[in-house]
Amino acid sequence: MDTLDALRVEILGQDQEFPRIVSGDAPPYKPQDMRGQRRRQEEPPRFEVECRVHGSEGTRARRFSYGGPYNVPIRVHSGEGEEMAEAQNLAQKLLTGHLSAGDLVPGEEIDLSVDQILIEDATGSMTALQFEELGVDRISVPLAVMYVDHNVLQIDDKNMNEHRYLQSFSARYGVHYSRPGNGISHYIHLERFARPGALLLGADSHSTMSGAVGMLAIGAGGLDVAVAMAGYGFSIECPRVVGVELRGELPGWVQAKDVILELLRRYGVRGGGGRVFEFTGEGVSTLSVMERGTICNMITELGATTAVFPADEQTREWLTAQGREDDYVELSADEDADYDETEVVDLSELEPLIAKPQSPGNVVPVREVAGTKTVQVCIGSSVNSAYEDLAVVGAVLKDEIVHPSIEMTVTPGSRQILDTISRGGVYLDLVAAGARMLEPVCGPCIGVGQAPSAGLPSVRTFNRNFPGRSGTVGDEVYLCSPATAAATALKGEISDPRTLGEPPEVTPASFNPTIDDRQILSPPPPEEAQNVEIIRGRNIVPPPEGEPLAETLEEYVLIVVEDDVSTGDMAPDGIGMSLWSNIPECAKYMFDRQDPEFHDRALEWGGGFIVGGHNYGQGSSREQAALSALYLGVRAIIAKSFARIHRQNLIAQGILPLTFADEADYDKVKEGDAWKIENVREAVSSGETELVAKSDSGGEEIRLEARLLTREREVLLAGGKLKYLSEESRSE
Structure with missing residues (x-):
């Protein structure tokens, strides 16, 4: 049934779950509590529900219009002559529409149902291997797509083995498979699958890009994604919502990349933690979907959970051009909606910005x-490979030549974008100027090809410039907009594009993109999928298993690392990615940049503690960073603070994340210190937060905190999420 007659219901008490149906025989779709139970998700109908809420503040009338197929409240209407219930911002609507357990209170644990899954090959093998361990027969979400866009430069058989494994896995379990060279995952997903109102969970931190079309898009570790794909949903700490009002319009030579760089200038790489950034205001309508995608993609560099734009006329036009107008539904915040925090960005006052080495926040x-x-x-990557980005570069370089001191590469984001720049003439302008055109994959963004000279500036339109990410130890990578990069390529030195004079007029392509999905392989029907043989090469190795949390942890401090250590320091990019499906080999390079002896020392000592500064584990969602630590015997990591995704990955693998009660104690810790932490299991089980690290030498005690959500405690006690779910299944 496509529509339902409006239902009139009453809700008794504001503290009860909404809506509680007391009359009528067609209740609205509401995903059930997913704690420890699988549920194949179905598409709900589009409907309206009217209700009266009785509480201490009197009676309120409320009517929700639910926007099919994702149960997202589109609008809140007041009853005639009655007070309207509290308005919701867009992020709250999206969370409400997918809430299966918990309350939308910042800092509290919530469970969310998942509509779409995004997996890419670098994190995909571990995601797939752990999905297989769950013992389910097929995915239990409406859509999952596997993209091969990272490990595409074969110098031996490892990458090809991985491709064959992922393709056969996808066919066996009902996952779509985007072939190598088809494009970068985030661009293809935005083009072909992202939908307003849906919830996307991606095994890649930049999955947030799909927030450009009014989608709730969140990055996560591979095990969390595997668990969601099996139908268990996704657990997360409820985020705060930051309302970012965009005013005015971008001036000439200033681009969407400068908007997100401005937010990074204000917040740094830590200031967005535990937050969803929702964009509002008159300036929103001046940004195309691809420009919004640039902002949403890099929002993760702030440490944010995600970002979202309203689904408006720009969104409708974008989806129509993609042949997906039926996916459109208007979504925006209610009038007078409140936000936990607010920010104002006047687009008209922005200027070209650049992130200096070695951080996107610099x-x-x-x-x-x-x-x-x-x-x-x-020029390229998942953040700046759109037609508009490349057209600006082509216009700057038209009838010009790249400076003799510069080597220049350009990467289109997808085959669709490659086709558009070819038909529109941009491709020829770039080639004639001396740019080297690369295939539409991640490539140099993750250190696969085009490694720069050590100590010499490389200017890139990418999203990260962490030390060594380019593939070169001692690299000096700057991040900027395509316009700034083009001006730099022309002059041979970092250049403000405004010095080039009047900006070129770059308009959208005069033709709709060519829609060709032949490189996205659909899975066979379930009855055929049963007969698919999964192909495993020699480098496809099952991950290590966690252990139930011990009562006492008595270990040496293996290493003390600084603030803002990234997961790339634990599982390096570039050529090291070919080892990501083999944790014993991958672990050999953990902290190799900080201390080449770390791996051997960890094996010799039989494990130990890792001590870190602020924002430990920033950046990529790669759970190989947590799995390598697990393999090396690490059972607890102590830091000043943790990046969200890496912290979740540690817990999922059974590694206890602890923080210093007094950050000054970090300076007292030295490599080789012998610590004993007692009553660990008892404290975690009871919900106590205080623990003490005692030195074997009788030195000063260090107070630690174990601030954990209820489910996190249960997972740690079991020895990781796989064991937790196994125990839950046996207890049913």
Whole structure:
């Protein structure tokens, strides 16, 4: 049934779950509590529900219009002559529409149902291997897509073995498979699958890009994604919502990349933790879907949970051009909706910005570093490979030549974008200027090809410039907009594009993109999928298993690392990615940049504690960072603070994340210190937060905190999420 007659219901008490149906025989779709139970999710109908809420503040009338197929409240209407219930912002609507357990209170644990899954090959093998361990016969979400866009440069058989494994896995379990060279996952997903109102969970931190179309898109570790794909839903700490009002319009030579760099300038790489950034205001309508995608993609660099734009006329036009107009539903915040925090960005006052080495948060105006000699310019990646991005570069370089000191590469985001720049002439302009055109994959963004010279500036339109991410130890990578990168390529030094004079007029392509999904392989029907043989090469190795949390942890401190250590320091990019499906081999390079002896020391000592600073584990969602620690015998990590996804990955693998009660104690810790932490299991089980690390030498005790949500405690006690779910299944 496509529609239902409006139901009139009453809700007795504001503290009860909404809506509680007391009359009528067609209740609205509401995903059930997914704690320890699988549930194949079905598409609910589109309907309206009217209700009266009786509480201490009197009676309120409320009517929700639910926007099919994802149960997201589109609008809240007041009853005639009655007070309207509290308005919701868009993020709250999306969370409400997918809430299966918990309350939308920032900091509290909530369970969310998942509509779509995004997996890419670098994290995909571990995701797939752990999905197989769940013992289910087929995925239990409406859509899952496997993209091969990272490990595509074969120098031996490892990557090909991985591709064959992932393709056969996808066919066996009902996952769509995007073939190598078809494009970067986030661009293809935005083009072909992202839908307003849906919830996407991606095994890649930049999955947030799909928030550009009014989708709730969240990055997570591979095990969390595997568990959600099996139908258990996704657990997360309820985020705060930051309302970012965009005013005005971007001036010439200023691009969407400068908007997100401005937010990074304000918040740094830690300031967005535990937050969803929702964009509002008159300036929103001036940004195309791809420009919004640039902002949403890089929101994760703030440490944010995700970002979302309203689904508006720009969204409808985008989906129509993609042949997906039926996926459109208007979604926006209610009038007078409240936010936990607010921010204002006047687009008209922005100028070209650039992130200096070695952090996306190290942002300054381009004019401050203008004149810095450069040897390489790379344009592309999952954040700046759209037609509009490449067309600006083509316009700057048309009838010009790349400076003799510069090596320049350009990467289109997808085959669709490659086709568009080819038909529109941009491709020829770039090639004629001396740009090297790369296939539509991640490539140099994750250190696969185009490694720069050590100590010499490389200017890139990418989303991260962590030390060594480019594939070169001692790299000096700057992050900027395509316009700034084009000006730099032309002049041979970092250049403010405004010095080039009037900006070129770049308009959308005069034709709709060619829609060709032949490189996305649909899975066979279930009865045929049963006969698919999964192909495993020699480098496809099952992950290590966690152990139930011990009562006492008595170990040496293996290493003390600084603030903002990234998961790339624990599971390196570049050539190291070919080892990500084999944790014993991958673990050999954990902290290799900080301490080449770390791996051997961990094996010799039989494990130990890792001690870190703020934002430990920032960046990529790669759970190989947690799995490598698990393999090396690490059972607890102590830091000043943790990045969200890595913290979740540690817990999922049974590793206890602890923080210093007094951050000053970090300075007292030295490699080789012998610590004993007692009553660990008892404290975690009872919900106590205080623990003490005692030194064997009788030195000063260090107070620690174990701040954990209820489910996190249960997972740690069991020895990781796989064992937790196994125990839950046996107890049913």
